Amino acid sequence: MTHSIIGVGALGKALTSQFVRFKIPVQITRNSDITALRFMAREMGPCVHAVSVPEALQSDLVFLAIPFDAVATVVGAASSWNGRVVVDCTNAIDLASFTPRALGEQTSSELVESLVQGARLVKAFNTLPAATLAQPAAAAGGHRVLFVSGNVGSAKEEVAQLATAFGFAPIDLGNLSAGGRWRQLGVALMGHNFIRLNSADR
Ligand SMILES: NC(=O)c1ccc[n+]([C@@H]2O[C@H](COP(=O)([O-])OP(=O)(O)OC[C@H]3O[C@@H](n4cnc5c(N)ncnc54)[C@H](OP(=O)(O)O)[C@@H]3O)[C@@H](O)[C@H]2O)c1
16 A cells, blocks of 8 residues: 655645654655755655655555645646545635635535546545644544545545554544535634543443
């Protein structure tokens, strides 16, 4: 199983640090300055590899940790998806006003899904602030909750398994339409740091 993170800003670095913590190989890429990217990969650890965007797009699990406005251009460079998993970590925000983008009836993840036809899209890793996402997920007497939504159960399961390996407690919010609405900016689940207490398992 190969993993790539496209975008190594605040969110991409936080995600990468989870791979590093559990020594799971991961490829990282960014828009500019490949030399700095290679340096960053070396600094982060031996399981982190700097690659080009086209190489990153070929992984089994491709994480989009880029601004929402860059998604169409980035995923448009993939020749085919062949059922591979794309994890949409973006938030559709108008950065100038920090308000949700007006997308009509569609959720942002449904829009992203329409851009990656042939892939299995999962929305995850977008509700926690990067600084929280980077912390050990097994914490405070339990496991940090990670919300997962998507229209394909097998893909959600693959992402949930990885999240569990990182120490998170994944919670399935349903499909992209229903799940997406729960996790938008200003809505119930966004930004909250929930812990599933170990006692909840008893
Ligand atoms: N920051 C958070 O706490 C947080 C939390 C939840 C969700 N999110 C979401 O995660 C996404 C990333 O946020 P961020 O805060 O990490 O942003 P950021 O710090 O600005 O980083 C964005 C990254 O995306 C890369 N990028 C931009 N356009 C690209 C392109 N065309 N091809 C390849 N890479 C490209 C940038 O490359 P360069 O480095 O070369 O410029 C940079 O590494 C956003 O959609 C945001 O809403 C962020």
